[in-house]
Amino acid sequence: MTEPVNFQAVLDEINAEIRPLLGAGGTVASYIPALARVPAAQFGIALRTCAGAEACAGDAATPFSIQSVSKLFTLTLAMQHLGERLWERIGREPSGNPFNSLVQLESEQGKPRNPFINAGAIAVADRLVSLGDACADILALMSSLAGEPIAFDEEVAASEAETGFRNIALANFMKSFGKLDNDVGPVLGMYFHQCSIRMSCVQLARAAGFLCRDGAHPVDGLAAVTTERQTRRINSLMLTCGTYDAAGDVAFSIGLPCKSGVGGGIVAVVPDRLTLAVWSPALDTTGNSLLGMKALELFVGKTGLSVF
Numbered sequence: 001m002t003e004p005v006n007f008q009a010v011l012d013e014i015n016a017e018i019r020p021l022l023g024a025g026g027t028v029a030s031y032i033p034a035l036a037r038v039p040a041a042q043f044g045i046a047l048r049t050c051a052g053a054e055a056c057a058g059d060a061a062t063p064f065s066i067q068s069v070s071k072l073f074t075l076t077l078a079m080q081h082l083g084e085r086l087w088e089r090i091g092r093e094p095s096g097n098p099f100n101s102l103v104q105l106e107s108e109q110g111k112p113r114n115p116f117i118n119a120g121a122i123a124v125a126d127r128l129v130s131l132g133d134a135c136a137d138i139l140a141l142m143s144s145l146a147g148e149p150i151a152f153d154e155e156v157a158a159s160e161a162e163t164g165f166r167n168i169a170l171a172n173f174m175k176s177f178g179k180l181d182n183d184v185g186p187v188l189g190m191y192f193h194q195c196s197i198r199m200s201c202v203q204l205a206r207a208a209g210f211l212c213r214d215g216a217h218p219v220d221g222l223a224a225v226t227t228e229r230q231t232r233r234i235n236s237l238m239l240t241c242g243t244y245d246a247a248g249d250v251a252f253s254i255g256l257p258c259k260s261g262v263g264g265g266i267v268a269v270v271p272d273r274l275t276l277a278v279w280s281p282a283l284d285t286t287g288n289s290l291l292g293m294k295a296l297e298l299f300v301g302k303t304g305l306s307v308f
C-alpha cells in the first residue's frame, strides 16, 4: 500500500471477518480455574503507530491475563539494567521444544536457550530479584509504558503457584547448576506474578510502543526505554522465539516479530511503523491464540506491512 492507511477501517474490517469465527475452534487454557472460565467467544485488536495514533476494534478494552507476553517486558527491564551481562546466563536460540520443557537444561548445564521459554523467563526473574523489588519494578515499568496503572491478578498468581510444578522443577534444576543467584521462592514469586498481569489490547499495544520506535518511550516520547540496538535485539528474539514452537510458521505466514501468551494475547511489531495487540482466548495446538494469529495474518494481507 502506498497511500496512507486508514488503520481504524482496517481493524474494523478484521473484527467483522473474525467475529463469525468466534467459538468455532481452539481451546481456552484450562490449567487454572481463572483462565478456564474466560469465555472463548471474545476478540480484540488494537494498534498504536510510531507517531502515537491509536485505533482499536472488538473487545480491545477488555483486560485479560497477559501470561507469557510479560516475558517481553521482564526481558526489557533486565536489558535496561544488565546490558550484555544478561547473556552470560541466557541464550538466544529457538529451543525447538515446548515452552515448559526440562530436557535441554540438563545437557546445557542449566543455561536456558532463550528468555521466552519458561526456564529463560525464570532466569530473567532471578536477575530482576537481585536488582531490587522485582514485582514493584515490573508494575512500574508496565504502568509507565501504558500510561495508566497496571496490576497483578492475585487469584491467578496464587493459582500459578499452586499448579506450577514444572516451573518449580525448572527453577530448582537451574539452581542445582548454580545458575540462579537467589532462593527459588522469591524468583518463582516474581515469575508467577508477572504471568498474572492483567492488561487490555489497547494498553498492550501502547506499552509495546517503544519496540516500533527504536526504543523511545511510547507515552512521553523522550526517554529511551531501550537503546536502538537493544530494541533490534528484542524484535529479533520475538521473531525467532516469541511464539513457542510455531515461530517458524509465524515468520512464514505473518512475518512480524510477535510474543504470545496462553491467555490468548499476542503483541506484534511492525518496526518503524506500529505495534499491534490482539486477543482471543481460544488457543491452537501450539498454544497461540487461534483467531489472534488469523487476525495478524489478515492485517499483513490487507496492509502489506511486514518485515519481509
Ligand code: DON
Pocket (backbone or CB within 6 Å): 066, 067, 068, 069, 099, 100, 116, 117, 118, 160, 167, 195, 260, 261, 262, 263
Ligand atoms: O508458566 C506457565 O507455564 C504458564 N503461566 C503459561 C505461561 C505462558 O503463557 C506460556 N509460556 N511460554
